[in-house]
Amino acid sequence: MSVKLLKEHLKRISKFQSASNLLHWDMLTNMPVAAGSWRAEVIGEISAHAFELFISDYTAELIDKAESGDLASQDKRVVELVKKDYSRLKKIPYELYKTFQIETSRSQKAWEEAKTKDNFDIFEPYLERVIKLLKEIIESIGYEDNRYDVLLDRYEPGLKTSELVNIIKELKTFLVAVVPEIEEKTLPLKRGVFEGCFSVYKQYKMAEEFLKLLGYDFNRGRLDTSEHPFTAFIGLGDVRITSNFKLDNLSHGFFALIHEFGHALYDLNIPQEFYGLPLGEGASMGIHESQSRFWENIIGRSFSFWEFARPIFVRHFPQLDSFTEEEFYNDANVVKRSLIRVYSDEVTYNLHIMLRFEIEEALINDRLSVKELPGVWNAKMKEYLNLVPINNRDGVLQDVHWSSGAFGYFPSYMLGNLYSAQIYYAMRSDVSEFDELVSKGDFTPIVNWLKEKIHKKGKLYDPKELIRIATGKEFDTSCFVRYIKEKYLGV
Amino acid sequence: MSVKLLKEHLKRISKFQSASNLLHWDMLTNMPVAAGSWRAEVIGEISAHAFELFISDYTAELIDKAESGDLASQDKRVVELVKKDYSRLKKIPYELYKTFQIETSRSQKAWEEAKTKDNFDIFEPYLERVIKLLKEIIESIGYEDNRYDVLLDRYEPGLKTSELVNIIKELKTFLVAVVPEIEEKTLPLKRGVFEGCFSVYKQYKMAEEFLKLLGYDFNRGRLDTSEHPFTAFIGLGDVRITSNFKLDNLSHGFFALIHEFGHALYDLNIPQEFYGLPLGEGASMGIHESQSRFWENIIGRSFSFWEFARPIFVRHFPQLDSFTEEEFYNDANVVKRSLIRVYSDEVTYNLHIMLRFEIEEALINDRLSVKELPGVWNAKMKEYLNLVPINNRDGVLQDVHWSSGAFGYFPSYMLGNLYSAQIYYAMRSDVSEFDELVSKGDFTPIVNWLKEKIHKKGKLYDPKELIRIATGKEFDTSCFVRYIKEKYLGV
Numbered sequence: 001m002s003v004k005l006l007k008e009h010l011k012r013i014s015k016f017q018s019a020s021n022l023l024h025w026d027m028l029t030n031m032p033v034a035a036g037s038w039r040a041e042v043i044g045e046i047s048a049h050a051f052e053l054f055i056s057d058y059t060a061e062l063i064d065k066a067e068s069g070d071l072a073s074q075d076k077r078v079v080e081l082v083k084k085d086y087s088r089l090k091k092i093p094y095e096l097y098k099t100f101q102i103e104t105s106r107s108q109k110a111w112e113e114a115k116t117k118d119n120f121d122i123f124e125p126y127l128e129r130v131i132k133l134l135k136e137i138i139e140s141i142g143y144e145d146n147r148y149d150v151l152l153d154r155y156e157p158g159l160k161t162s163e164l165v166n167i168i169k170e171l172k173t174f175l176v177a178v179v180p181e182i183e184e185k186t187l188p189l190k191r192g193v194f195e196g197c198f199s200v201y202k203q204y205k206m207a208e209e210f211l212k213l214l215g216y217d218f219n220r221g222r223l224d225t226s227e228h229p230f231t232a233f234i235g236l237g238d239v240r241i242t243s244n245f246k247l248d249n250l251s252h253g254f255f256a257l258i259h260e261f262g263h264a265l266y267d268l269n270i271p272q273e274f275y276g277l278p279l280g281e282g283a284s285m286g287i288h289e290s291q292s293r294f295w296e297n298i299i300g301r302s303f304s305f306w307e308f309a310r311p312i313f314v315r316h317f318p319q320l321d322s323f324t325e326e327e328f329y330n331d332a333n334v335v336k337r338s339l340i341r342v343y344s345d346e347v348t349y350n351l352h353i354m355l356r357f358e359i360e361e362a363l364i365n366d367r368l369s370v371k372e373l374p375g376v377w378n379a380k381m382k383e384y385l386n387l388v389p390i391n392n393r394d395g396v397l398q399d400v401h402w403s404s405g406a407f408g409y410f411p412s413y414m415l416g417n418l419y420s421a422q423i424y425y426a427m428r429s430d431v432s433e434f435d436e437l438v439s440k441g442d443f444t445p446i447v448n449w450l451k452e453k454i455h456k457k458g459k460l461y462d463p464k465e466l467i468r469i470a471t472g473k474e475f476d477t478s479c480f481v482r483y484i485k486e487k488y489l490g491v
Numbered sequence: 492m493s494v495k496l497l498k499e500h501l502k503r504i505s506k507f508q509s510a511s512n513l514l515h516w517d518m519l520t521n522m523p524v525a526a527g528s529w530r531a532e533v534i535g536e537i538s539a540h541a542f543e544l545f546i547s548d549y550t551a552e553l554i555d556k557a558e559s560g561d562l563a564s565q566d567k568r569v570v571e572l573v574k575k576d577y578s579r580l581k582k583i584p585y586e587l588y589k590t591f592q593i594e595t596s597r598s599q600k601a602w603e604e605a606k607t608k609d610n611f612d613i614f615e616p617y618l619e620r621v622i623k624l625l626k627e628i629i630e631s632i633g634y635e636d637n638r639y640d641v642l643l644d645r646y647e648p649g650l651k652t653s654e655l656v657n658i659i660k661e662l663k664t665f666l667v668a669v670v671p672e673i674e675e676k677t678l679p680l681k682r683g684v685f686e687g688c689f690s691v692y693k694q695y696k697m698a699e700e701f702l703k704l705l706g707y708d709f710n711r712g713r714l715d716t717s718e719h720p721f722t723a724f725i726g727l728g729d730v731r732i733t734s735n736f737k738l739d740n741l742s743h744g745f746f747a748l749i750h751e752f753g754h755a756l757y758d759l760n761i762p763q764e765f766y767g768l769p770l771g772e773g774a775s776m777g778i779h780e781s782q783s784r785f786w787e788n789i790i791g792r793s794f795s796f797w798e799f800a801r802p803i804f805v806r807h808f809p810q811l812d813s814f815t816e817e818e819f820y821n822d823a824n825v826v827k828r829s830l831i832r833v834y835s836d837e838v839t840y841n842l843h844i845m846l847r848f849e850i851e852e853a854l855i856n857d858r859l860s861v862k863e864l865p866g867v868w869n870a871k872m873k874e875y876l877n878l879v880p881i882n883n884r885d886g887v888l889q890d891v892h893w894s895s896g897a898f899g900y901f902p903s904y905m906l907g908n909l910y911s912a913q914i915y916y917a918m919r920s921d922v923s924e925f926d927e928l929v930s931k932g933d934f935t936p937i938v939n940w941l942k943e944k945i946h947k948k949g950k951l952y953d954p955k956e957l958i959r960i961a962t963g964k965e966f967d968t969s970c971f972v973r974y975i976k977e978k979y980l981g982v
Contacts, residue, residue: 012536015532015533015536015537016536016537016540018529018533019510019511019514019533019537020510022513022514022517023510023513026513026517030521030713031729032709032710032711032712032713032728032729032731033710034708034710034711034728034729035711035725035726035727035728035729036728037727037728038509038726038727038728038729038766039726039729041506042506042509042510042726045503045506045507046506046507046510046537049507049540217525218523219523219524219525220523220525220526221523222521222523234526235526235529235530235533236526236528236529237523237525237526237527237528237529238522238523238525238526238529238530240523275529
């Protein structure tokens with residue numbers, strides 16, 4: 001019985017987090033422009049209150065009480081996760097926590113301005129402060145080998161920097177070798193399928209239809225638009241997707257939609273009884289990204305998918321009728337080294353992540369200063385992608401993550417790519433006539449597989465263990481390598 | 492200096508209220524259907540936390556500290572208002588407060604169901620509990636003459652039930668005498684201007700245009716749709732309007748829009764430095780309704796307004812071109828006793844309020860039981876409006892107020908009507924060429940008058956005092972009587 005009080009306490013805290021999630025979603029979708037500064041204060045106050053409740057002595061007391069009783073295995077996991085978070089967060093001085101919240105709000109605004117004006121100098125002092133505070137937080141929490149381990153652990157529990165370095169080394173060798181060959185095999189069409197002039201309203205209506213066909217439950221969600229597409233887990237029965245539809249491009253908004261659908265499906269399938277507890281979220285951000293990247297790339301960029309999707313595209317946009325399924329498929333799969341991570345293809349995407357990881361790891365360990373950042377960025381772009389940005393907007397200023405203090409997040413995308421391939425091959429051997437199902441638009445067996453093997457588990461397992469249980473083998477890079485070889489090199 | 496801490500404390504509390512306002516707005520505009528029960532818990536948690544912070548001993552301490560120093564006159568008013576609220580709310584046991592919040596959430600859901608199914612029995616036990624709890628709250632707070640005084644004071648500070656009874660007596664005598672005559676003078680057109688088939692999207696676009704022409708600031712607000720139109724004061728720089736556009740009727744959505752615009756304009760013009768303090772809201776709900784009813788009726792149903800508005804309506808809905816300004820005006824001013832308060836005209840509207848007041852005053856003072864309610868409702872409808880509803884949906888179940896525990900609110904609408912007429916005549920004598928301005932759509936002098944005389948004062952004064960200062964005379968019913976006589980009887 002004694003764990004009950006702990007669970008109630010955690011659920012109570014989650015209500016404040018839920019409010020904060022809505023405030024944040026609204027800020028990015030609906031909020032009038034003049035409301036920004038007050039909104040930042042409200043979010044800060046609510047988050048700080050949730051933090052205070054969590055690091056209170058009362059939490060420690062309830063953990064002790066819970067441990068003194070007999071615990072069912074799920075409750076054991078609850079206590080284990082709470083203890084881990086508690087011991088980590090409790091070490092952060094309250095004032096430092098609050099300052100970090102406020103500084104990262106300010107820093108995001110500065111980054112926006114810097115990006116708009118293509119002026120890194122505006123962002124530089126803010127980023128310096130964020131990194132300084134982050135290092136103070138890391139020092140408060142403590143670490144064994146590498147400061148970066150603390151950051152990684154937030155997003156990918158249990159993963160060490162040294163392991164990540166090995167994964168990257170393997171993958172980099174492979175990619176550097178194959179990218180030029182794949183680029184030659186996937187030349188773009190002269191007239192692109194997805195370029196032209198496409199009513200934003202019609203794109204929205206088509207997106208709604210696709211979400212329904214994929215199995216998104218509009219009774220528990222919505223589709224809106226925002227500058228950067230995202231998924232908001234607002235509360236029980238409330239997981240909302242956004243995308244951003246562009247008049248001159250049909251694929252950006254569409255693949256963003258499918259990507260966010262993957263995130264939303266994960267959150268929606270986590271068991272209700274986990275909600276408000278540490279079990280009630282994804283196993284890690286890497287696993288979360290595996291779900292979004294699975295739908296975006298492995299399903300959404302497969303040939304079978306375009307057999308299914310082409311007629312729907314043509315119905316909404318009759319001007320596309322002259323394109324064949326092959327052309328849709330090919331145009332969705334052009335591999336070409338480019339400047340911008342979010343628009344990059346599934347092969348070169350990981351190279352974008354690697355350079356970001358190297359830079360942030362060096363910044364956090366004082367081997368690189370913020371001042372040197374633009375130069376180092378451009379040098380690494382040359383090294384990894386053989387391209388040099390002509391401005392910082394399309395270079396070091398392109399991503400929001402650092403301004404918000406989310407150092408350590410980028411590897412999640414790469415891990416997501418790797419996990420998704422391993423999940424894919426396991427699923428294919430369980431689900432018969434996989435390609436036929438996709439080409440008919442019958443996604444139920446796929447959704448059910450993901451639900452049973454991944455979603456339903458919530459945070460019961462750390463990511464590596466979850467992958468082992470779900471796929472029947474240890475996590476490694478081989479499935480992703482196989483996937484790329486099969487898809488692009490016909491091996 | 493010592494008042495500074497009190498003000499900071501109040502502003503902190505207002506951040507939780509602000510979050511709660513957004514949660515509520517979202518619930519009525521955007522929320523997925525399945526999210527309702529979790530949302531109710533989140534709102535309950537956040538509101539209860541704001542309540543706890545407010546009734547804490549810390550607040551009492553800060554009040555004492557503030558009073559020990561020299562106070563500027565505005566700060567004196569802050570302390571006065573806080574003390575009044577504190578001494579009232581402090582007396583309510585926390586558990587009772589929380590139970591009331593939860594019960595009224597449940598009761599609103601039951602009311603919805605009862606109304607949909609036209610079944611009063613579903614609502615009856617919930618309403619009984621709400622009234623029981625409300626009486627307990629009133630007994631905790633204490634009162635001199637009449638339990639209802641406590642309810643009135645929440646919405647109309649300083650007003651006594653006995654005064655209200657006198658106002659109603661005067662007004663009732665007048666209205667009962669003139670309504671039949673006015674009804675004969677304002678017969679509806681054979682083919683109504685506002686009935687037909689009107690694209691909801693076009694209505695929305697026209698509504699946007701009207702809001703801009705009236706001076707609504709979209710940088711600090713939005714227009715959305717919801718089942719019941721309302722205005723949400725979400726936070727600093729964030730006051731949002733909703734309306735509800737019907738395919739078969741153009742006037743309901745339009746007048747609701749203009750009504751809500753009046754509320755929003757008030758909130759938007761309250762000085763920023765009052766925000767988060769008790770000064771940062773309207774003087775009373777009656778004064779608030781005076782602003783909405785002023786725009787809806789006195790401006791929006793004037794002949795000059797239709798000289799201005801007709802071309803805009805015709806541009807959006809060319810099928811209206813055959814109607815003259817007079818026809819628009821006449822159709823917007825048909826007086827006819829009807830069943831539904833929100834659709835009633837400005838003359839008979841007050842009769843709807845009177846019967847509601849009599850019923851709720853009797854309920855709260857144990858002279859009437861919930862069981863007797865439908866019968867008493869119908870009898871009073873017969874007495875006041877010479878109509879008997881054929882079902883409870885269009886009778887006793889039509890309004891949400893009682894289910895949400897908002898007993899004592901209805902008189903605000905009537906007071907708003909009365910205040911608005913007194914404000915109107917004061918404004919007319921200050922603003923030259925009033926009718927010409929309205930017919931040209933130049934609302935700036937009117938907006939500025941309201942801003943200077945009413946909005947800018949926030950809650951510096953109690954309503955009666957504010958009316959005296961703003962209009963130069965004591966509040967009474969004479970202006971409203973004059974307005975009705977001039978407009979409808981050509982006196």
